[in-house]
Amino acid sequence: MIKSLDQKLEAIRANPASKAFIIADAKDADMAFGVRATGGRHYLSAQGERPARFSPEIWSRDEFGFRNLPEFLDIIREVVHQGQVDIVLMSAYVNELLSIKEGLFDSSPITPAARANDATDVWAIRHGCYTAEPAQPFRSASIDHIQCGQIECDRSVDVFPGANLGLYSVTFVNDLTRDKHTLESFKAFREEAEAKRFRYFLEVFNPNVPSGVAPEKMGEFINDHILRSLAGVTDAGRPVFLKIPYHGPRAMEELVQYDPNMIVGVLGGSAGTTYDAFKLIHDAQKYGARVALYGRKINQAEHQLAFIEMLRLITEGVIGPKEAVHAYHGVLQQKGIKAHRSLDRDLAITEQAMSYDESSSGKSRVMMGESPIRGSEKAERQSELPAGKVSDASGQGEAPCAVDWPMLSDGRPDFKTMTAQQRRAYDQDRLKRIFG
DSSP states (O other): OOOHHHHHHHHHHHOTTOOOOEEEEEEOGGGTSGGGGGOBTTOOOTTOOOOOOOOTTTOOTTTSOBOOHHHHHHHHHHHHHHTOOSEEEEOHHHHIIIIIISOTTTTOSSEEEEEOOOOGGGOOOTTOOGGGSOOOOOOSSOHHHHHHSSSSOOTTOSOOSSOSEEEEEEEOOSOHHHHHHHHHHHHHHHHHHHHTTOEEEEEEEOOSSOOSOOGGGHHHHHHHHHHHHHTTOOGGGSOSSEEEOOOOHHHHHHHHHHOTTOOEEEEOOSOOOHHHHHHHHHHHHHTTOOEEEESHHHHTSSSHHHHHHHHHHHHTTSSOHHHHHHHHHHHHHHHTOOOSSOHHHHTSOOOOOOSSOTTOTTSOOTTTTOOSOOOOSOHHHHTTSOTTOOBOTTSSSBOTTOOOOOBOTTSOBOGGGOOHHHHHHHHHHHHHHHHO
């Protein structure tokens, strides 16, 4: 079956003014979050609750807040049967269950895809501190396992039972050694992908640690990295399209106008309000984006199918972002579903995180100009900490990722020997003590 992705890619390449727009539902969060990846149980598919084993003396099924994997798979099936998205991005394991073993996408216009790498900046597990460290390249999945579910595929055929499209992610942190290592790993992946006829799209995150790049310059930093990195890559090894944070109209138009052959897409970031999500896809499309990949924005919606329907109507010019929020709330009311927020609150624009781990204070929050420094809700706990330590965000004492900074013999901070990360940690702690 001809896939809508391929039809739209062809239309966009044939005519840069084409109104074709690609929407991807990112259901790959199990590569990052673990138990939380499936999202809250406020929304289940029409299939309903799937049996699960819970000890009543520990908790009730309703008390356990996250969907189990069977419930998560039912939602993906529902999204595929709806047919409004062009890509469903999954982990290699979920791809095996639905694409290879079940054949869910065989007669569907939707293209299956799998996350091809999981660098350390997406290791957003509970009580971990990996996302606070500079991103390091890593791959759990192999191309063969994505394509055919085993260590080596039969290369005598052109069609594979699994996905033949993957997401490869890079994070540049403005550090020569680390960024060089990131590019070396990307080069190895590109060459393997080309040899195995595996298509990929490239995700470029903002730095996940303080980089020395001013927030208002982050779009330029990311744009230059993309163009410089791909300048040495011929067509056979280039990504099908890009997935990047939306840094505003100027940065988007700067990148889009540079090369008409390069298709640019935006990532959704954290859930935010419904208006956040709808305005982002509207504005990104207006200024040149041709793809949007929404993960948490869809997965945390009150009704995922209705949310996706509104995204499609916006990209087709049928409805505007504010009107779509009103229409979406109308659907929720009609279905008897309680909205997460009142209509007025859901029509607000909020600051959004362009990262996996929203709790990490080291993440760049550039899209809406948000400062990474946030006040603690329990400022009195901060004053109890010894000098030179940063507490965790909950105020429960020293975090597993607490940062020390050098001290002079008289107890004052030694600014001359501080690294950028230590200075940032010191400033964050000082502001928390002052403002709470």
